[in-house]
Amino acid sequence: MARAPALGQGKTRLARDAGRVAALRINRALQARTLRLASDPRWTTILAVTPERARFARLPHVWPLHIARVGQGRGDLGVRLARVIKRVRGPVAVIGTDSPDLTACDIDASFRALGRARIAVGPALDGGFWIVAARRSRDAARAFSGVRWSSGHTLEDVVARLRVRHVRVRTLDDIDTLEDWRAWRKRRR
Numbered sequence: 001m002a003r004a005p006a007l008g009q010g011k012t013r014l015a016r017d018a019g020r021v022a023a024l025r026i027n028r029a030l031q032a033r034t035l036r037l038a039s040d041p042r043w044t045t046i047l048a049v050t051p052e053r054a055r056f057a058r059l060p061h062v063w064p065l066h067i068a069r070v071g072q073g074r075g076d077l078g079v080r081l082a083r084v085i086k087r088v089r090g091p092v093a094v095i096g097t098d099s100p101d102l103t104a105c106d107i108d109a110s111f112r113a114l115g116r117a118r119i120a121v122g123p124a125l126d127g128g129f130w131i132v133a134a135r136r137s138r139d140a141a142r143a144f145s146g147v148r149w150s151s152g153h154t155l156e157d158v159v160a161r162l163r164v165r166h167v168r169v170r171t172l173d174d175i176d177t178l179e180d181w182r183a184w185r186k187r188r189r
Contacts, residue, residue, distance in 0.1 A: 001072065001081065002031055002047060002097045004054035005062060011098075013150075017178035026181060027098075032062045034097040037104045039067060043093075043111065048072050048084040078144035085137045085144075092140065093120075093133035099172040100184055102130060110169050119143075119166035121159065124174045127152030131169070139164050150176070 003010035005028045008020050015023035038045045045067050049055055052071040057063070070087070072080040085092055093110055095102075106122065110133040113120035118139050122131035128150075134140035143161040147154055159166065175181050 001084065001094055002063075003050050004057055005031060005059070011176075013177045014175065014181065018181065026175065028059075028062045030100060030175060031097045033100065034095065034102060035062070035064055035067060037102055038095060038107065039064060040104050040107070042108060044068075046070055046088075048080075050080065077149050078147050081144040082141040085134070085141045088137045090137075091133065091135055092137045093131055094140070096124075096128075096130045096174060098174045098176065099124065099130040100175060100188075101172050106170055106172070107131070113167050113169050117167040118164040119162055120169050121155065121166055122169045123155050123171040125171060126174060126176065126180075127156065128154040128174060129158065130172045130174060132158065 005024055007024050011023040011027045014026060018026070035047065047063060047067050047069045049069055050072040052073070055069045055071050070084065073083050081094055085094055091111060091114055093107065095107065110120045110122060110131050114133060114135045118135045120131070120133040121129055124130050132140050142163065143158045145161065147157040173180065173184055175184060
């Protein structure tokens with residue numbers, strides 16, 4: 001799930017303090033890194049984009065050309081997540097594009113965790129999530145309705161709506177603000 005990286009679009013909390021150009025640069029770098037990791041022969045990667053016209057955008061250094069794209073469609077984030085995830089048969093994972101410590105092993109571990117439960121959730125430190133993986137798409141799709149997005153309650157709301165057993169995988173940071181970015185860079189050093 002990704003919003004097309006464009007000046008003044010997306011990462012609004014980051015842009016508020018870092019400026020629109022810096023926010024765009026950070027967003028592009030995070031998306032490119034996530035897609036490099038997600039492009040793994042162990043699974044099929046599909047990039048679900050918004051706005052709809054972004055399906056045809058040429059961003060080869062951010063969105064690799066070999067990754068199939070679909071539009072997210074209209075509606076709030078929960079509606080769009082549910083729509084995209086329902087398109088998939090069999091195991092599926094929705095991954096955010098702003099967790100700089102994400103590894104391909106984290107994605108693989110989420111799929112392997114589906115051997116213990118029907119849903120695997122990767123918490124983010126800010127109360128959100130970086131991944132929701134499911135054995136069957138409909139198990140996860142119903143959890144995205146009525147969620148307080150971009151809040152410290154996001155993961156709590158999603159988990160409360162799961163009607164099947166779930167497990168948690170590794171907690172990761174995500175980058176939403178300049179403070180997040182600076183803290184991550186400091187830890188990285």
